[in-house]
Amino acid sequence: GAxxxxxxxxxxxxxxxxxxxxxRSLDFQATTMFWYRQFPKQSLMLMATSNEGSKAxxxxxxxxxxxxxxxxxxxxxxxxxTSAHPEDSSFYICSALQGANGYTFGSGTRxxxx
Amino acid sequence: AQKxxxxxxxxxxxxxxxxxxxxxxxTRDTTYYLFWYKxxxxxxxxxxxxxxxxDEQNEISGRYSWNFQKSTSSFxxxxxxxxxxxSAVYFCALSEGAGANSKLTFGKGITxxxxx
Numbered sequence: 001g002a003x004x005x006x007x008x009x010x011x012x013x014x015x016x017x018x019x020x021x022x023x024r025s026l027d028f029q030a031t032t033m034f035w036y037r038q039f040p041k042q043s044l045m046l047m048a049t050s051n052e053g054s055k056a057x058x059x060x061x062x063x064x065x066x067x068x069x070x071x072x073x074x075x076x077x078x079x080x081x082t083s084a085h086p087e088d089s090s091f092y093i094c095s096a097l098q099g100a101n102g103y104t105f106g107s108g109t110r111x112x113x114x
Numbered sequence: 115a116q117k118x119x120x121x122x123x124x125x126x127x128x129x130x131x132x133x134x135x136x137x138x139x140x141t142r143d144t145t146y147y148l149f150w151y152k153x154x155x156x157x158x159x160x161x162x163x164x165x166x167x168x169d170e171q172n173e174i175s176g177r178y179s180w181n182f183q184k185s186t187s188s189f190x191x192x193x194x195x196x197x198x199x200x201s202a203v204y205f206c207a208l209s210e211g212a213g214a215n216s217k218l219t220f221g222k223g224i225t226x227x228x229x230x
Contacts, residue, residue, distance in 0.1 A: 034217060043205065043222045044159075091157055095218070102147070103209075103218060105159040 002028050004096050006106025013084055013113055021079045021109045023094035029074035030096035034103075035067075038091040050077045084113045116141045118208050120221035127196055128229050135191040135224050137206030143167075148182065148189045149207040149218065159205075165189065196228045 003026040013019050023033060031052045036044040048058045048069050056069035066088075068080040077096075081088055093108040117140040127133045139148065150162040163173065165182050173180045177194045193200055203223045209216040 041225075044218075044220045046217055046219075049217055093157075093159065095159075097216070102149075102161075102164050105151075105161075107156075107158040110157065 002026075002096075002098050002104040004030075004094065004104045004106045006094055006109060008109055009107060010110045011112070013111070015085050015113055016083055018080055018082045019084055019111060021081075021092055021094075021111075023077045023079070023096070023106050025075045025096045025098075025104070028096075028098050030077075030098065031074060032097040033071060033077040034095045034097070035069060035077075035079050036093045036095070038093065038108075040091075044093065047079075081111065084111070086113045089113045116143075116146075116208050116210050116219045118206050118219055118221035120206055120224050122224045123222070124225045124227070126227040126229065129198060130195050131228075132192060132194050133196050133226065133228075135193075135204050135206075135226070137189045137191065137221060139187050139189065139206070139208045141208060141210055143210040145211055147209045147216075149205075149209070150180070150189075150191050151205045151207065153203040153205060153223070155202070162191075162204075193226075196226075198228050198230055201226055201228045 005024045007022050033050040035047045038044045047062045048056045050056045050069045050071040052071045052074050058064045071077040089112050094106040095103045119138045146167045148165045152160040170182050179192045181190045203225050205223045206221045207218045209218050
């Protein structure tokens, strides 16, 4: 079946540094990918929709300069958390839309900012 | 705007009990998809089922069954003879339309604990 590989699975970074999270579709082309954020014991909140070759569409309240999304190819989307702070600590998860087959999720990245 | 409500937040059952997880949705579209996902402690989302708005047939897959009722905008999930491995957070989700940019809206999730 369709697989989305997300790396890293865990990352700890110092406050003020930037962290890049990668999401790759391994055996299919994904023109659309989605990035979600999940705080402990809460639901998944959509941050942005990423389309290959164009600018991402951000949800209301999500700072596009802080959460940089790049979808340069049909198999790779990246989320960069810039100048991370402790309040950015969260679980980030991507998903790829595989046409009529629906959504395939990555395994998530647990970010801790110290 | 689309909305998914999972009124139950935490459910605890003893192994072998049956348990039903409720999901109520709101949408203005006539074409939409409903999903259930399981999220174990490791965090990854495990796909359980997808149902489109035109297919109201109930579905059974092993110990899992789903009851879709458009009249009440509900898509409930039942686990029969629950097992400890069923312990997880379960999310119901909705996507509107069939376009390539359809995004998922998740409910708040239900934490299911199955005790031995």
